[in-house]
Amino acid sequence: MSPGRGRLALPVLVAVSLLVVAVAVVSGPRLLNPFVMDVETCRMLLAIRLPRIAVALLMGGALGASGAVLQGVIRNPLADPYVLGISSGASLSAALGMLLPFDGMPLQVPVLAFAGALATGALVGMLGSGRGGVLPERLLLAGVGVGFFLSAVLMLVLALCRDDGLRRAFLWMSGDLAAADWGRIPAGAAIVLAGLVLALARGEALNALALGDDIAHGLGFDPARERWWLFAAAALMTAASVSLGGPVGFIGLVVPHLVRRTVGSAASLLLPLSALAGGALLCSADTMGRCAAAPEEVPAGVVAALIGSPYFLYRLFRDRGR
Numbered sequence: 001m002s003p004g005r006g007r008l009a010l011p012v013l014v015a016v017s018l019l020v021v022a023v024a025v026v027s028g029p030r031l032l033n034p035f036v037m038d039v040e041t042c043r044m045l046l047a048i049r050l051p052r053i054a055v056a057l058l059m060g061g062a063l064g065a066s067g068a069v070l071q072g073v074i075r076n077p078l079a080d081p082y083v084l085g086i087s088s089g090a091s092l093s094a095a096l097g098m099l100l101p102f103d104g105m106p107l108q109v110p111v112l113a114f115a116g117a118l119a120t121g122a123l124v125g126m127l128g129s130g131r132g133g134v135l136p137e138r139l140l141l142a143g144v145g146v147g148f149f150l151s152a153v154l155m156l157v158l159a160l161c162r163d164d165g166l167r168r169a170f171l172w173m174s175g176d177l178a179a180a181d182w183g184r185i186p187a188g189a190a191i192v193l194a195g196l197v198l199a200l201a202r203g204e205a206l207n208a209l210a211l212g213d214d215i216a217h218g219l220g221f222d223p224a225r226e227r228w229w230l231f232a233a234a235a236l237m238t239a240a241s242v243s244l245g246g247p248v249g250f251i252g253l254v255v256p257h258l259v260r261r262t263v264g265s266a267a268s269l270l271l272p273l274s275a276l277a278g279g280a281l282l283c284s285a286d287t288m289g290r291c292a293a294a295p296e297e298v299p300a301g302v303v304a305a306l307i308g309s310p311y312f313l314y315r316l317f318r319d320r321g322r
Helices: 003-026 039-074 085-097 106-127 136-158 165-173 182-201 202-209 213-216 221-246 252-264 267-292 300-318
Strands: none
Touching: 003 039, 003 182, 003 252, 003 267, 039 136, 039 182, 039 202, 039 221, 039 252, 039 267, 085 106, 085 136, 085 221, 106 136, 106 182, 106 213, 136 165, 136 221, 165 202, 182 202, 182 221, 182 267, 202 213, 202 221, 213 221, 252 267, 252 300, 267 300
């Protein structure tokens, strides 16, 4: 990858993201004319569409960047926040918040989802540790095992539930952004930014880890300690994403692949560009979900999976000989 190509990718991706946001602002069950702003249009724009767009950008950015981090840490192209079980813990705690009679707790579901994601990330990190610290293979296997267990518990809870909250829980687990509001955004944005800054601060270590532990050690990095820091950054971003709007798959898996093929694996470019591309992709998916079956909506997580899974299978088929 030439340096010029990497420098060109950032302004191009920023321009594409701005175009995606502009289309999302005017598109929906009711088309908005930005040049005719009556009271009803302003109310819809400020109370519904803009917070939804902001949440989609934050969630997609967090998932794209955390997927890039985890793929480098584990040195496995299949690693993403959901393979590591973090979303399962967040989904379980969020569903319990919807189904059980907890009253008087502000932002109940996002807070519980964030706590569940962090607790699951901590558990996976501990189970993935050995004598040499966090080990890539153990971390991946621990995430898969914990994720399957928590998903089974969640299915059991939903199967036994007869409450009206069941539909809300189902929509949450589908990555539905219809409940997005301004109240969730400041805390979510701060946590996503903190995770991204931490990952960028350890960017040189991430580059070294992607080459192997021996090379990283030879370059002066402690692989076990660096993996803890980077895993913590990815867990923070994933937890914030799920607390904002529920679990969304394939963003953290597909976006880093696309960006890496364009600009290479240098963390200083890969992480911010993965965040930009992830936000643009999820915002596009949410816009398509709002428009495809209007006045009904298709959850953004469903649209993202319908977009991401064919691409992933295409790449698998194309690279089958490697």
